[in-house]
Amino acid sequence: MTVLHAAQALTPTGWQADLRLTVTEGRFSALEAGAAPLPGDTRVAVLVPGxxxxxxxxxxxxxxxxxxxxxxxxxxxxxxxxxxxxxxxxxxxxxxxxxxxxxxxxxxxxxxxxxxxxxxxxxxxxxxxxxxxxxxxxxxxxxxxxxxxxxxxxxxxxxxxxxxxxxxxxxxxxxxxxxxxxxxxxxxxxxxxxxxxxxxxxxxxxxxxxxxxxxxxxxxxxxxxxxxxxxxxxxxxxxxxxxxxxxxxxxxxxxxxxxxxxxxxxxxxxxxxxxxxxxxxxxxxxxxxxxxxxxxxxxxxxxxxxxxxxxxxxxxxxxxxxxxxxxxxxxxxxxxxxxxxxxxxxxxxxxxxxxxxxxxxxxxxxxxxLAAEAGGLKLGAPADCVALAGTDPALLERHGDALLDGWIFAAGSRAVDAVWVAGRQVVADGRHRAREAVGARYAAVLRRLMAE
Incomplete structure (x- = not known):
C-alpha cells in the first residue's frame, strides 16, 4: 500500500486541496480531501492524471x-x-x-x-x-x-x-x-x-x-x-x-x-x-x-x-x-x-x-x-498519475487551472517531478528509475546505426 498526499490535485470533480490518495494493488482505494499529511505519506505539490x-x-x-x-x-x-x-x-x-x-x-x-x-x-x-x-x-x-x-x-x-x-x-x-x-x-x-x-x-x-x-x-x-x-x-x-x-x-x-x-x-x-x-x-x-x-x-x-x-x-x-x-x-x-x-x-x-x-x-x-480503462484521480481507477514540481518557476504561486497553464505554456517537461503507473513509481526527481541503463543501451545502438 502507498499513500500520496497532494497539496493540489486534479480530480474528475475539479481541483481538491490536501488530498490523500491510498493506492492498493495498483488502484486508488481511498481518497480523502482536506486531510493533513501523515507520517509515511509521499508528499507532492501538484498531482494530475497521466x-x-x-x-x-x-x-x-x-x-x-x-x-x-x-x-x-x-x-x-x-x-x-x-x-x-x-x-x-x-x-x-x-x-x-x-x-x-x-x-x-x-x-x-x-x-x-x-x-x-x-x-x-x-x-x-x-x-x-x-x-x-x-x-x-x-x-x-x-x-x-x-x-x-x-x-x-x-x-x-x-x-x-x-x-x-x-x-x-x-x-x-x-x-x-x-x-x-x-x-x-x-x-x-x-x-x-x-x-x-x-x-x-x-x-x-x-x-x-x-x-x-x-x-x-x-x-x-x-x-x-x-x-x-x-x-x-x-x-x-x-x-x-x-x-x-x-x-x-x-x-x-x-x-x-x-x-x-x-x-x-x-x-x-x-x-x-x-x-x-x-x-x-x-x-x-x-x-x-x-x-x-x-x-x-x-x-x-x-x-x-x-x-x-x-x-x-x-x-x-x-x-x-x-x-x-x-x-x-x-x-x-x-x-x-x-x-x-x-x-x-x-x-x-x-x-x-x-x-x-x-x-x-x-x-x-x-x-x-486507445480503448483504455477510464482513469483519473478517483476511487477504483488505475493509479496512473503525474506529480508536478511546485517549486518550478512557472508553477510558483499558481493554483488550480493556472498550474496547467504554467506547465504547458511555460515549464514543459522540466516540471514533471514524479510519475506512478499502477501505483509503482517509475520517475523520481524528474528521472526514470532505469535512465542510465536504458540510455547506455540506446547510445550503443546509435553508435552502430550511425557508423553505417
Whole structure:
C-alpha cells in the first residue's frame, strides 16, 4: 500500500486541496480531501492524471534530428519519408527494442503514462517475416514492460504504395504484409500482450494509400471491436491523389464508406473541408493530433476551432518522436491555432483556462482512442498519475487551472517531478528509475546505426 498526499490535485470533480490518495494493488482505494499529511505519506505539490500518447512510431526516435539538412530542392514530407525508410531498414529486433525503451522512458518523464504504438516495422531487413511473425511486436511489449509505460499496440496493415493497390516499393519491404500474414500478426500480438497489465490491442490500416477498400474491411474485422487507427489527409498531395483515385477526398471517403464511429481514430486529418470537419466531429471518431510532428513535416494546421465547435474529440501523439513531451504537444497544438487564426487562447471557452481545455480534451480523447480503462484521480481507477514540481518557476504561486497553464505554456517537461503507473513509481526527481541503463543501451545502438 502507498499513500500520496497532494497539496493540489486534479480530480474528475475539479481541483481538491490536501488530498490523500491510498493506492492498493495498483488502484486508488481511498481518497480523502482536506486531510493533513501523515507520517509515511509521499508528499507532492501538484498531482494530475497521466496523459495518453495516442500515436507513436517508437523506432523513429533514433533518427530524431537527422532530417534537418535541406536537400538540393525544397524538402517535404515525401523527402523526409525517404530518410525514414533508409533508417528503418537498418534496425535489428534488439536495436528496435532499445530505441523504443528510450522513447518510452522519455514519454514517462514528460507526463505520459500510456502509448498507442502504431507499429509497422514488422519484418526482417530483407522484407521476409521473422520465424516468429510477432518478433518486433514482442520487442515493443518488452520495452513497455521494462519502462513501466502502459501499452496500446496497433499492428499496421501496409500492403501497397499508393491508392488503388500500386505495388509497394523497396523502401517499404519491412512493413508489407498480405491479409493472411497480417491476421497471424494480430493474433500473435494479442498473445504477446497477455501478461502486460492494462495493455490493449487494436489495428491500424496504415492509410488509404496503403490499403484497398477490401483490405480496410478485413483489417477492421480483425480489431474485434477494438480501436481502429488510420493516417488520413496528412498531406495535400495525398488529398489530390485520393481525389484522382476515387473522386472523393480521404476523410470524405472514410465518412461515406467506412462507417466511422467511436472505435476509430483518424491520425492527423489535417486537410478537411468545413463539411468534412463537421461530419467527422459528429461521427464520434477521435482526431489523433501530433502537433510537433505535423509542424516538423510541414503538414499544415488542423481545423480545430470548427471541429471542437461541432463537438469533436481529439487526443495527442508524439508520432515521429522528434521531440517527446506531453506539454510540448499541447502547446504546439494551441500555438498553431493562434498562428492560423491570428488570435490567442483559441481552444478555450470564453473566460476559461486554455491549459485545462487542452489537458481535459487530450485525456478523454486518448482514453477513448486507445480503448483504455477510464482513469483519473478517483476511487477504483488505475493509479496512473503525474506529480508536478511546485517549486518550478512557472508553477510558483499558481493554483488550480493556472498550474496547467504554467506547465504547458511555460515549464514543459522540466516540471514533471514524479510519475506512478499502477501505483509503482517509475520517475523520481524528474528521472526514470532505469535512465542510465536504458540510455547506455540506446547510445550503443546509435553508435552502430550511425557508423553505417
Amino acid at each position: 496523459l495518453p500518447n495516442l500515436h507513436s512510431h517508437a523506432f523513429q526516435r533514433g533518427m530524431a534530428g537527422l532530417a534537418e539538412r535541406r536537400g538540393p530542392s525544397s524538402d517535404t514530407f515525401w523527402t523526409w519519408r525517404e530518410t525514414m525508410y533508409r533508417f528503418a531498414l537498418r534496425m535489428s529486433p534488439d536495436e528496435a527494442e532499445a530505441v523504443a525503451a528510450q522513447a518510452y522512458l522519455e514519454m514517462l518523464e514528460s507526463g505520459f503514462t500510456r502509448v498507442g504504438e502504431f507499429h509497422y516495422l514488422h519484418h526482417g531487413p530483407d522484407g521476409r517475416p521473422y520465424g516468429n511473425v510477432a518478433e518486433m511486436a514482442e520487442r515493443i511489449a518488452a520495452a513497455a514492460s521494462l519502462t513501466g509505460l502502459r501499452l496500446s499496440l496497433l499492428p499496421v496493415l501496409y500492403r501497397w504504395s499508393n491508392f488503388g493497390g500500386a505495388a509497394p516499393n523497396e523502401g517499404q519491404r519491412r512493413f508489407v504484409s498480405d491479409l493472411d500474414l497480417f491476421g497471424r500478426l494480430v493474433a500473435e500480438s494479442r498473445a504477446a500482450l497477455a501478461t502486460l497489465p492494462g495493455a490493449t490491442l487494436g489495428v491500424a490500416p496504415h492509410s488509404l494509400r496503403a490499403v484497398t477498400p477490401e483490405d480496410l474491411s478485413a483489417s477492421v474485422a480483425l480489431a474485434e471491436g477494438g480501436p481502429v487507427h488510420i493516417h488520413v489527409a496528412e498531406q495535400v498531395r495525398e488529398v489530390e491523389d485520393c481525389l484522382a483515385w476515387s473522386g472523393a477526398r480521404p476523410v470524405q471517403w472514410l465518412l461515406d464508406h467506412a462507417g466511422l464511429g467511436p472505435q476509430w481514430c483518424l491520425i492527423h486529418a489535417t486537410h478537411m473541408t468545413p463539411d468534412e470537419t463537421t461530419r467527422c466531429a459528429q461521427s464520434g471518431a477521435v482526431a489523433g493530433l501530433c502537433p510537433v510532428t505535423e509542424a516538423s513535416l510541414g503538414d499544415g494546421i488542423f481545423p480545430a476551432p470548427g471541429f471542437v465547435a461541432a463537438g469533436g474529440r481529439y487526443g495527442i501523439g508524439t508520432d515521429s518522436n522528434v521531440l517527446v513531451g506531453a506539454a510540448d504537444e499541447l502547446r504546439q497544438l494551441e500555438y498553431a491555432q493562434r498562428l492560423g487564426e491570428r488570435q490567442r487562447n483559441v481552444l478555450a471557452a470564453p473566460g476559461a483556462s486554455t491549459g485545462r481545455a487542452l489537458f481535459d480534451a487530450a485525456f478523454a480523447g486518448g482514453i477513448q482512442a
